[in-house]
Amino acid sequence: MMILDDMLKHNAQFVKNKAYEPYRTDSVPNKRTVIFTCMESRLIELLPKALNIQNGDVKMVKNAGAILRDPFDSIMKSILVAIHSLKAEQVIVIGHHDCGMSHMDPAAFKQSMLEKGISEEALNTMHHAGIDLEGEFKGFGSVEDSVKESVSVVRSHPLLPSYVHVHGLVINPDTGKADLVTKG
Ligand SMILES: [Zn+2]
Incomplete structure (x- = not known):
């Protein structure tokens, strides 16, 4: 929240000072x-x-x-x-x-999802719905x-x-x- 609060505080000053003028x-x-x-x-x-x-x-x-x-x-x-x-x-x-x-690693990407609390069940639901996660997040x-x-x-x-x-x-x-x- 700190970053958002800082942004909004900055924003109030930005507008008040008419700092937008050069960007119109x-x-x-x-x-x-x-x-x-x-x-x-x-x-x-x-x-x-x-x-x-x-x-x-x-x-x-x-x-x-x-x-x-x-x-x-x-x-x-x-x-x-x-x-x-x-x-x-x-x-x-x-x-x-x-x-x-570049060189996206689908296995590491899936592992990252699991570590962030996404359940195996959610991934399986995608799979059964025909969504190919590896294909969707394929890099180059x-x-x-x-x-x-x-x-x-x-x-x-x-x-x-x-x-x-x-x-x-x-x-x-x-x-x-x-x-x-x-x-x-
Ligand atoms: Zn990039």
Whole structure:
């Protein structure tokens, strides 16, 4: 609770001091871009700084690993909303080195759940409902290949307008260096 309390205390001062003024903008992304990247905490400030992204420049969608495999999951829906409702014209998928989703160990993940009080019964119920937990939380071996796969799901989407370019990058979470994987 301490962290939340601190956040709310800070927030009250932030608003009172009108510290929001430099960040005011509208909801259409200035750079007409959607970025889909990992939830990695090392990238919260580093990625925008490294790619010269200011408040208001892009729509940003995140999940664990920047993994997109299902053409109608919430990530792809968000990308489509950004394009069809918010004027985005390009998509950039950005994976990163040293990602927690690379070389995921399903056995260790399951063990972690059990240690946090999730019952075997709950896991069995999932199994009987046809939910393949190992598949659901599967990571990747090569981040470049994973970015290519995510890019491919976007590029081949039947609801993606032909003018939308889809690119893939891999970023270094220590230095911010971005390497091109694929250019749309
Ligand atoms: Zn990651």
